[in-house]
Amino acid sequence: MKRMMEIDKRFDDPVYKINSSSADIIHTCRKKAYYALNLGVRPKTESTALMFGSALHSGLEAFYASEASKRDFDAVIDAFVARAAATKLVELPEDDKRSIKNGKKILAAYWKTYSDDPWVTVFDKTGPMVERSFEYKADYYEGLYIHGQIDAILRNTETGEVVVVDHKTSSSLGTDFMNRIKPNLQFSAYAWAANKMGLKVSRVMVNGIQVAKTKTDLVRVFTERTVADFKEMEETFFEARRLYDYSATYNVWPLNSLACSNWGGCPYKEVCSLPPQYRDNALEVLSGNPAEAEA
Numbered sequence: 001m002k003r004m005m006e007i008d009k010r011f012d013d014p015v016y017k018i019n020s021s022s023a024d025i026i027h028t029c030r031k032k033a034y035y036a037l038n039l040g041v042r043p044k045t046e047s048t049a050l051m052f053g054s055a056l057h058s059g060l061e062a063f064y065a066s067e068a069s070k071r072d073f074d075a076v077i078d079a080f081v082a083r084a085a086a087t088k089l090v091e092l093p094e095d096d097k098r099s100i101k102n103g104k105k106i107l108a109a110y111w112k113t114y115s116d117d118p119w120v121t122v123f124d125k126t127g128p129m130v131e132r133s134f135e136y137k138a139d140y141y142e143g144l145y146i147h148g149q150i151d152a153i154l155r156n157t158e159t160g161e162v163v164v165v166d167h168k169t170s171s172s173l174g175t176d177f178m179n180r181i182k183p184n185l186q187f188s189a190y191a192w193a194a195n196k197m198g199l200k201v202s203r204v205m206v207n208g209i210q211v212a213k214t215k216t217d218l219v220r221v222f223t224e225r226t227v228a229d230f231k232e233m234e235e236t237f238f239e240a241r242r243l244y245d246y247s248a249t250y251n252v253w254p255l256n257s258l259a260c261s262n263w264g265g266c267p268y269k270e271v272c273s274l275p276p277q278y279r280d281n282a283l284e285v286l287s288g289n290p291a292e293a294e295a
Helices: 008-012 020-028 030-038 048-064 073-085 100-114 174-177 185-196 227-250 276-285
Strands: 015-018 118-119 130-137 142-155 162-170 203-210 218-224
Touching: 008 130, 015 048, 015 227, 020 030, 020 048, 020 185, 020 227, 030 227, 048 073, 048 100, 048 130, 048 142, 048 162, 100 218, 142 227, 162 185, 185 203, 185 227
Parallel strands: 015 142, 162 203
Antiparallel strands: 118 142, 130 142, 142 162, 203 218
């Protein structure tokens, strides 16, 4: 079966390594955690929303990988197109909100809005702090390690403030988008990690990018994180790790039916809807690689 990213396979390690995505899965539904983290099964097809978001991320990575004075619009567009061209996005009609044409339009609007703003990329001895992976030992829980990847770390040339940035694409930047900013374990982990890197960071910039047919809205929202937030994050991660280990030890993976329809529906809902004796075959079909499926 196809496996999750290497970052999730670390659940096999003897120490407690976890990230915000895995913690959310465990707390949402341990049956889902069994399929995604224990078995490593993932759907054979990726949604166009994820493909488009990933392609835009590639464009934004190119935007922030250079010093402000050396930013290259063509390089931004080329990075987006190269990523998008390797996916089914090339099959979408031009009037689709996730078409390559619309992606170029969104990045052009981003360039016009932010190419000359005071937020510039922080550089360290290894280069630009863009798509920066991290893994650090928790402060309050022995044996717990937290890992992830930060989109960018920026410094304001006017105030000197340093912030962690997370790019978020959404069909709407309204109330629902704002409600997901705090509490948010991912943002807390990123700010915590930046401080571990020796940077003084107390705020996260949520870089909102609307994906729609007729307009492109851009919004930056700043959310503060404190030591108390970091401690709460570690507590939540530790509890997720404890729940996962309990389930793995006793082979007990309870499902949470209230989460089956969250965010457009769980990809394993059809599997859970079948009698237990048919689920292994359904997982093979879901993974798209039955020949490599484990017993």
